[in-house]
Amino acid sequence: MIIRVRKPSDLSSSDITPEHVYVNRRMFLKQAAASAAGLALAPAALGALERSGPIRAPQQVDYARLKSELGEPVNSYKDITTYNNFYEFGTSKSDPAKNSGDFHPHPWTVAVEGHVKNPGSYHLEDFLAPYKLEDRVYRMRCVEAWSIVVPWRGFPLADLVKKAEPTGDAKFVEFTTVMRPSEMPGQRTGVLQWPYVEGLRLDEATNPLTLLVTGVYGKDLPNQNGAPLRLITPWKYGFKGIKSIVKIRFVEGMPHNTWWVTNPREYGFYANVNPHVDHPRWSQARERRLGELRRRETLMFNGYQDEVASMYAGMDLRKWF
Amino acid sequence: MNTKRIVLVLKVLLWLGALAPTVWMGAGAIFGWLGANPIEKLEHVSGMTALIALLATLVVTPVRRLTGWNPVIQLRRPMGLFAFYYVVLHFGVWMGLDLSLELSWITEDIAKRPYITVGFTGFLLLIPLALTSTKRSIRRLGKRWVKLHRLVYVAPALGVVHYYWLVKADVRIPLLMAAIYTALMLLRVPGWLKGRARRASVVERSLAKPVEGREPGNAMAVGAID
Ligand code: HEM
Numbered sequence: 245m246i247i248r249v250r251k252p253s254d255l256s257s258s259d260i261t262p263e264h265v266y267v268n269r270r271m272f273l274k275q276a277a278a279s280a281a282g283l284a285l286a287p288a289a290l291g292a293l294e295r296s297g298p299i300r301a302p303q304q305v306d307y308a309r310l311k312s313e314l315g316e317p318v319n320s321y322k323d324i325t326t327y328n329n330f331y332e333f334g335t336s337k338s339d340p341a342k343n344s345g346d347f348h349p350h351p352w353t354v355a356v357e358g359h360v361k362n363p364g365s366y367h368l369e370d371f372l373a374p375y376k377l378e379d380r381v382y383r384m385r386c387v388e389a390w391s392i393v394v395p396w397r398g399f400p401l402a403d404l405v406k407k408a409e410p411t412g413d414a415k416f417v418e419f420t421t422v423m424r425p426s427e428m429p430g431q432r433t434g435v436l437q438w439p440y441v442e443g444l445r446l447d448e449a450t451n452p453l454t455l456l457v458t459g460v461y462g463k464d465l466p467n468q469n470g471a472p473l474r475l476i477t478p479w480k481y482g483f484k485g486i487k488s489i490v491k492i493r494f495v496e497g498m499p500h501n502t503w504w505v506t507n508p509r510e511y512g513f514y515a516n517v518n519p520h521v522d523h524p525r526w527s528q529a530r531e532r533r534l535g536e537l538r539r540r541e542t543l544m545f546n547g548y549q550d551e552v553a554s555m556y557a558g559m560d561l562r563k564w565f
Numbered sequence: 566m567n568t569k570r571i572v573l574v575l576k577v578l579l580w581l582g583a584l585a586p587t588v589w590m591g592a593g594a595i596f597g598w599l600g601a602n603p604i605e606k607l608e609h610v611s612g613m614t615a616l617i618a619l620l621a622t623l624v625v626t627p628v629r630r631l632t633g634w635n636p637v638i639q640l641r642r643p644m645g646l647f648a649f650y651y652v653v654l655h656f657g658v659w660m661g662l663d664l665s666l667e668l669s670w671i672t673e674d675i676a677k678r679p680y681i682t683v684g685f686t687g688f689l690l691l692i693p694l695a696l697t698s699t700k701r702s703i704r705r706l707g708k709r710w711v712k713l714h715r716l717v718y719v720a721p722a723l724g725v726v727h728y729y730w731l732v733k734a735d736v737r738i739p740l741l742m743a744a745i746y747t748a749l750m751l752l753r754v755p756g757w758l759k760g761r762a763r764r765a766s767v768v769e770r771s772l773a774k775p776v777e778g779r780e781p782g783n784a785m786a787v788g789a790i791d
Contacts, residue, residue, distance in 0.1 A: 319601075327601035335735035338600060388733070390602060435735045506734055525678055525730065530670070534601045538665045 305379070307461040310395050312381045314547060316533075318393045321461045323534050328468045329386065330487055331436055332421065332428040339430075340468035347427045349471035349488070358418075358494035361409035368472055374407065375399035377458065382478035384485070385517045385546045389539075391531045396476055397459030402450040404492070410446065414494035417449040418442075419475055422490045436502055442475065442486035443499025443513065445555075453478055453551050456489075479548040481515040512565040516556065517546035521565050572636050579640055583647040586614040587654075604662045611655035616728060618648035619721040620745055627752040642698055645717065649695040652688050680730035687723035690716045721746055 310318045330340040352368040377397050385391040421440040425431040431438045455476045465471040470487025477484050483503050503511035519529045519542040530539040545552050593599040599606040625641040664670045674681045703710050729739040
């Protein structure tokens with residue numbers, strides 16, 4: 245995938261977005277440059293790039309060498325695409341890569357519904373057209389106490405929320421996964437209630453960290469990672485990152501997310517990464533980063549406290565786990 | 566083929582089957598086919614093998630009863646020891662690799678995580694059984710050996726509960742294991758009832774006249790533990 249950028253020296257300081265939001269200095273500059281040029285950063289799902297703006301040279305990004313803002317190297321493409329929790333394709337980590345071959349993410353329709361001024365149902369291409377895709381490296385911490393570092397490609401959910409124009413009644417956003425038992429063998433079992441549902445509070449949905457993701461490692465999302473459209477909230481446990489989204493609904497009441505419905509004692513709505521609140525069956529104080537031998541300490545809000553802690557000020561995070 | 570040869574062949578097959586998971590794990594570690602989380606993979610393969618081996622050990626006696634072919638009993642001890650070997654391996658991977666031998670993490674998990682507590686109990690119960698699996702112990706402990714080795718019914722039950730508690734939502738295989746365990750236990754009930762009746766009648770007769778001394782060691786090693 246080719247990413248076109250201006251030279252960093254072309255940047256003015258007003259182009260600078262808070263650095264912690266982004267990958268690392270290098271990626272950040274690319275993104276800033278791209279948006280400064282009024283350009284989508286390689287909208288892979290569209291398959292083509294706008295050809296405008298003062299673009300210098302095509303440049304190949306070596307995704308494997310990207311690092312998070314804490315200097316953590318990204319995991320390999322192979323790890324990211326062969327070790328997945330996506331129960332629609334089976335419950336073991338290797339199942340999604342093996343069983344998702346029959347899944348067809350194109351054509352795809354996304355519905356925006358509920359308490360919004362601009363509801364609608366869109367073909368994926370039209371749905372994505374207005375947005376600028378960016379690459380961002382995020383940690384992902386699974387509730388099962390393992391973690392992985394991933395270079396996602398997507399756009400802030402906040403941009404979509406702005407376009408949808410939620411009304412005063414919209415307090416939460418509810419997401420729904422596609423229901424296709426013929427292509428998703430897991431949906432032919434009763435392991436979970438289908439379709440999978442997740443939700444965010446409206447302020448969480450508009451937090452700058454929250455992404456709607458269409459790609460990984462600069463490529464379109466593979467089926468096993470939630471093609472063609474998934475959610476990423478890096479300060480929350482991985483199960484919040486609902487995959488293969490077909491419906492985004494603005495609602496008044498707290499959505500009944502699938503894992504909470506399955507086992508409310510063990511999984512909450514908020515699911516914020518929190519080393520001080522253990523899961524009943526395992527400690528959340530530590531995690532195994534894939535590729536590392538010794539467990540490392542889990543960070544509060546998965547290391548994104550500066551960006552998200554204020555949303556939960558005054559809340560009892562033991563109660564609202 | 567005579568009986569000795571058949572038993573030998575069965576034992577060779579048993580060794581091959583029982584060591585296959587070890588070879589697979591070792592080769593996987595060398596050639597890198599254990600996936601993105603190799604420690605978890607080792608934990609899963611060793612744990613699954615341990616549970617299957619424990620259940621397989623419980624298959625021997627019903628097979629003997631149903632077929633009437635007594636020599637099959639000679640497979641029981643090696644099977645039990647293989648089961649123990651895989652539980653030790655499983656525990657070792659957990660303690661040494663998963664928790665990096667950090668004593669505080671280990672004790673915290675054993676105390677606080679019910680699925681670990683239960684698995685650990687199962688492991689502890691198997692230790693005296695492995696230690697007393699020799700012919701000498703059988704002879705020395707006599708009736709107490711029989712009592713002690715009834716723990717082979719408890720350990721797989723704990724293994725099944727451990728498994729059931731550790732899965733997040735997909736309880737299908739743990740439930741299958743529970744069903745197999747239950748079936749294997751139910752198959753023993755007729756034998757136990759008969760045994761009780763036999764013992765009762767022996768007691769009655771012995772009240773009438775003293776019986777000649779039996780050879781407890783052999784009788785127990787072969788028959789008394791079902
Ligand atoms: C009777 C003894 C035991 C048996 C039969 C047993 C069996 C099992 C089985 C069947 C699994 C699941 C494998 C799979 O998902 O494919 C498992 C997983 C596991 N066992 Fe055991 N186990 C035993 C004892 C222990 C002990 C003593 C420990 C540690 C103290 C332990 C720790 C674990 C862990 C950490 C996992 C993986 C959990 C996960 O994936 O989240 N087990 N065991």
